Amino acid sequence: xLLAWAAxxxxxxxxGSLDTIIIDRGVDSPIRISVVPFKTxxxxxxxxxxxxxxxxDLARSGQFDPLASENMLSHPSTRQGVFFRDWRILKxxxxxxxxxxxxxxxxxxxxFELYDVLGEHIMLSRRYNVxxxxxxxxxxxxxxxxxxxxxxxxxxxxTRILYVLAQNAGSPSAVYRLEIADSDxxxxxxxxxxxxxxxSANWAPDAKRVVYVTFExxxxxxxxxxxxxxxxxRLTNFRGINSSPVFSPDGKQLAMxxxxxxxxxxxxxxxxxxxxxxxxxxxxxxxxxxWTPDGRSIxxxxxxxxxxxxxxLELATNFLERLTFKGxxxxxxxxxxxxxxxxxxxxxxxxFHIAWQDxxxxxxxxxxxxxxxxxPSLAPNGTMLIYATQDQGRGILAVVSIDGSxxxxxxxxxGDVREPAxxxxxxx
Amino acid sequence: MYxxxxxxxxxxxxxxxxxxxxxxxxxxxxxxxDVVNMIKPRMVIANLMVLEAKAKPAPKPVAKPAPAxxxxxxxxPKPDNEAARRQRExxxxxxxxxxxxxxxxxxxxxRLERLARLSELAQTSLDQAISxxxxxxxAGTEEMIxxxxxxxxxxxxxxxxxxxxxxxxxxxxxxxxxxxxTGEVVAVTIVESSGNAAFxxxxxxxxxxxxxxxxxxxxxxxxxxxxxxxxxxxxxDLLR
Numbered sequence: 001x002l003l004a005w006a007a008x009x010x011x012x013x014x015x016g017s018l019d020t021i022i023i024d025r026g027v028d029s030p031i032r033i034s035v036v037p038f039k040t041x042x043x044x045x046x047x048x049x050x051x052x053x054x055x056x057d058l059a060r061s062g063q064f065d066p067l068a069s070e071n072m073l074s075h076p077s078t079r080q081g082v083f084f085r086d087w088r089i090l091k092x093x094x095x096x097x098x099x100x101x102x103x104x105x106x107x108x109x110x111x112f113e114l115y116d117v118l119g120e121h122i123m124l125s126r127r128y129n130v131x132x133x134x135x136x137x138x139x140x141x142x143x144x145x146x147x148x149x150x151x152x153x154x155x156x157x158x159t160r161i162l163y164v165l166a167q168n169a170g171s172p173s174a175v176y177r178l179e180i181a182d183s184d185x186x187x188x189x190x191x192x193x194x195x196x197x198x199x200s201a202n203w204a205p206d207a208k209r210v211v212y213v214t215f216e217x218x219x220x221x222x223x224x225x226x227x228x229x230x231x232x233x234r235l236t237n238f239r240g241i242n243s244s245p246v247f248s249p250d251g252k253q254l255a256m257x258x259x260x261x262x263x264x265x266x267x268x269x270x271x272x273x274x275x276x277x278x279x280x281x282x283x284x285x286x287x288x289x290x291w292t293p294d295g296r297s298i299x300x301x302x303x304x305x306x307x308x309x310x311x312x313l314e315l316a317t318n319f320l321e322r323l324t325f326k327g328x329x330x331x332x333x334x335x336x337x338x339x340x341x342x343x344x345x346x347x348x349x350x351x352f353h354i355a356w357q358d359x360x361x362x363x364x365x366x367x368x369x370x371x372x373x374x375x376p377s378l379a380p381n382g383t384m385l386i387y388a389t390q391d392q393g394r395g396i397l398a399v400v401s402i403d404g405s406x407x408x409x410x411x412x413x414x415g416d417v418r419e420p421a422x423x424x425x426x427x428x
Numbered sequence: 429m430y431x432x433x434x435x436x437x438x439x440x441x442x443x444x445x446x447x448x449x450x451x452x453x454x455x456x457x458x459x460x461x462d463v464v465n466m467i468k469p470r471m472v473i474a475n476l477m478v479l480e481a482k483a484k485p486a487p488k489p490v491a492k493p494a495p496a497x498x499x500x501x502x503x504x505p506k507p508d509n510e511a512a513r514r515q516r517e518x519x520x521x522x523x524x525x526x527x528x529x530x531x532x533x534x535x536x537x538x539r540l541e542r543l544a545r546l547s548e549l550a551q552t553s554l555d556q557a558i559s560x561x562x563x564x565x566x567a568g569t570e571e572m573i574x575x576x577x578x579x580x581x582x583x584x585x586x587x588x589x590x591x592x593x594x595x596x597x598x599x600x601x602x603x604x605x606x607x608x609x610t611g612e613v614v615a616v617t618i619v620e621s622s623g624n625a626a627f628x629x630x631x632x633x634x635x636x637x638x639x640x641x642x643x644x645x646x647x648x649x650x651x652x653x654x655x656x657x658x659x660x661x662x663x664x665d666l667l668r
Binding site for chain 1: 574578581582585586587588589590591592593594602604624625626627629630631632633634636637653656657658659660661662663664665667668
């Protein structure tokens, strides 16, 4: 004990004379992680291997580079089978192993462990007991746990996405579906089906309800619907435009665009009383509202300056401020959860991009190029974006990491996929 | 054959011309290399040394035998005055000559000793000057060597550092690293956390993934600069 203290003191004493090398830059390449195929009971082999689901989740985040299982030197499923040297040789910084067993009562027990390969110690060890149809949910929970343990940011893999699937659009046999799916595009199901277009779907903050625009009455109207229940209600059916419905962060109000009085203006609807409050009064087009995370301001697109640009209106004081000044077209803005950064569609030289802007420092970063000016939707942890793009003439969904470095396409059904909306965290 | 005769003169002229050109090139155009080796010498501080002339007792023993010898001599030639006087004079002359020679010898010795001491002094101060200057040079060179290895280490760690999404430019983490003379990392500890566990871990991972650094072979430089040192991870290039 004394010896250790003396050693510490002497090292501290000598510490004043040690050199310091300052590392002021890095190369942010995705971290190499190995997710070993889980040892699965034969009766569960019909399911997709948990490791594949987890690997795809982690890859989509842009932070990880999962090792292909055929390159692994061994496939351990318990600590005894783990030889860290094997994983160091493969330059893998982290290792995930696990197994899935069918219990007597028909439920599934999933165990997994996360290891730090270079430090040679275990970081996480968890077990989930789920029903068979929650197989993929368990995998996403593992992805969330691994992501959060390594990056310190809450994982957003156990979330859902909404999107519109259009088949034969523009023809008399056109069918439009509002679909809901897992964050990786799997397990999709239809919430609403119509022969008329569906637009602007958005989530309630509790993720239990969605709101969207439908043309089923012959003109656009805003509809509120439960995700898991039969409840469906038409909220507006005014003359003219009824569009862009967006829930406030507390879920009590809905911002929307109505042109019932002439030109498109932004309104707030109180969901309890269904009372409307007009926010903008300008002859220009004011549209595409979204909320700041604190619920105190609305960010929207307006061409009152001549071209579409993004403005912020503080609700309590009616103070209006323009946010974007670069480029000739800035629209469909969403604020990041930290309230300091904005993601939006930006056009320069005739090409549309999804860009993000740091509101404090006023610098603009282009994330991707998109052929459609479709609204990007943010993951609730602010690290990923989902947006609609074109691939071989077909609309598909893609996910890009917030620094723009990694892009993935989501598997999609036949037809054109548009208007994605990422759900909030599903606390439940 | 006719053409050979016709071309012989021009051929010879051409060869001579080329030969002259080659000689001129060889002799006249070697590039001048001005090697300017700028080593700034230290200012020489000159101290004035004053040597006191020490009166040396050395000449005395040389002169001693002469009076001892001349003592019994004068007692003898009392009856023979002329011869005695002449002898006495001769002896005195001899004595004087001997004393003069002795004095001169003594002076010569003193001078030689003075010279010797001066040169010895000069030598010591020169030695001193040389050694301090070479020590300075040595230290300067050592620092330059250490700096070039440090740059190599910086480059390796930088390429291995992958920042998590929660990293910000305001964060800073200080790590203590221990190496062995082969350059391998044997210990990494976080001495000052950034406050963000993921950031700290990314810094630790960057060092661990580097595994082995290029370090100087010279053991003194390794021990002084690379046995133990700190890394300060403080990003400046993040977007946020």
